[in-house]
Amino acid sequence: MDKANTCEASLRVFRTFLLLLEKDVTIKEISDYLKSVDEDGNIFTREVILKYLNTLRIAGINISRNGNRYSILKCPPNNYLTTQETEGMLFLDNYDYPKMETKRIVSEFLLKVEKRFSPFPQTLKDYYKEPSRENDEERNLIEKFQKYIDEKLKLKISVNENQPIIVTPIAIKCYENNIFFNVYCSSKGRSYDLKIDEVKIIEQLPVTNNGALINYNILFKLKGRLASGYVLKNGERIIESLDNGEIIVLNNKEPENSLLKRLMRYGILCEVISPSDTRNNMKNLIQNTINLYQ
Numbered sequence: 001m002d003k004a005n006t007c008e009a010s011l012r013v014f015r016t017f018l019l020l021l022e023k024d025v026t027i028k029e030i031s032d033y034l035k036s037v038d039e040d041g042n043i044f045t046r047e048v049i050l051k052y053l054n055t056l057r058i059a060g061i062n063i064s065r066n067g068n069r070y071s072i073l074k075c076p077p078n079n080y081l082t083t084q085e086t087e088g089m090l091f092l093d094n095y096d097y098p099k100m101e102t103k104r105i106v107s108e109f110l111l112k113v114e115k116r117f118s119p120f121p122q123t124l125k126d127y128y129k130e131p132s133r134e135n136d137e138e139r140n141l142i143e144k145f146q147k148y149i150d151e152k153l154k155l156k157i158s159v160n161e162n163q164p165i166i167v168t169p170i171a172i173k174c175y176e177n178n179i180f181f182n183v184y185c186s187s188k189g190r191s192y193d194l195k196i197d198e199v200k201i202i203e204q205l206p207v208t209n210n211g212a213l214i215n216y217n218i219l220f221k222l223k224g225r226l227a228s229g230y231v232l233k234n235g236e237r238i239i240e241s242l243d244n245g246e247i248i249v250l251n252n253k254e255p256e257n258s259l260l261k262r263l264m265r266y267g268i269l270c271e272v273i274s275p276s277d278t279r280n281n282m283k284n285l286i287q288n289t290i291n292l293y294q
Contacts, residue, residue, distance in 0.1 A: 012038075016030055016056065024066070024069040024070065025070060054238070057232075060237050062232060138196060141196060144201065145201070154167065155167055170182040173255070220271060221270070227269075228245060233251070235251055237250055260278070261285075264285060
């Protein structure tokens with residue numbers, strides 16, 4: 001493909017992206033829109049539109065299909081709202097507006113905001129909608145942990161009252177109505193997802209992270225019919241589509257144990273690629289299952 005054609009294709013992908021930001025659309029609506037703004041009278045087939053959508057997914061934009069309509073769930077960059085900002089959005093969402101039109105405008109605005117932020121704030125907002133989640137102690141712990149992340153200082157913590165360990169706080173995750181603290185333990189050389197109710201923060205240490213790259217993303221490959229029909233889960237994105245139809249998926253949200261159990265169900269159509277310790281954990285999980293039948 002020459003430079004001119006590459007430029008035109010890039011422009012069409014970007015126009016598709018802008019259309020998706022405005023509303024949920026069908027393949028035909030995308031095709032009709034691109035045809036209406038194309039000066040050369042090109043026809044955009046279903047296969048071409050699907051390639052454009054896949055290009056956006058590879059770029060990190062989470063596109064979902066509901067029936068015959070496609071919509072953007074999340075798009076980079078990973079901007080994070082503070083707890084106070086999240087609560088402010090929740091207040092706007094729940095406010096008793098005197099006019100329904102005002103309520104509609106605010107709801108549409110909040111939806112657009114959520115599309116431009118990382119999965120965590122939206123999930124956290126939903127998390128706090130549950131009456132049982134009105135826990136000030138839990139909120140304070142989340143705010144403290146976020147502060148520790150921002151300050152990039154190491155922590156001494158204990159998990160389930162076990163021996164204290166030194167960790168670097170990395171991220172806060174919310175999965176299936178549970179909050180997890182993602183931490184990196186240099187002595188073990190790996191990251192962990194720890195449930196908030198299992199963690200006790202003992203003290204913050206005056207020691208900064210050494211700047212080493214900490215990778216807590218999990219990559220796995222899907223093959224065959226699973227690759228063609230796979231529906232991305234929250235916190236996942238396709239980072240590469242191979243010529244043989246296989247796809248490489250990045251998951252940066254689901255706790256490792258839960259993810260590996262899910263991937264086990266996919267059998268030979270799924271392969272964990274990295275990190276190496278997660279790949280080894282998958283091997284052990286498979287071997288332990290095999291041992292049950294020997």
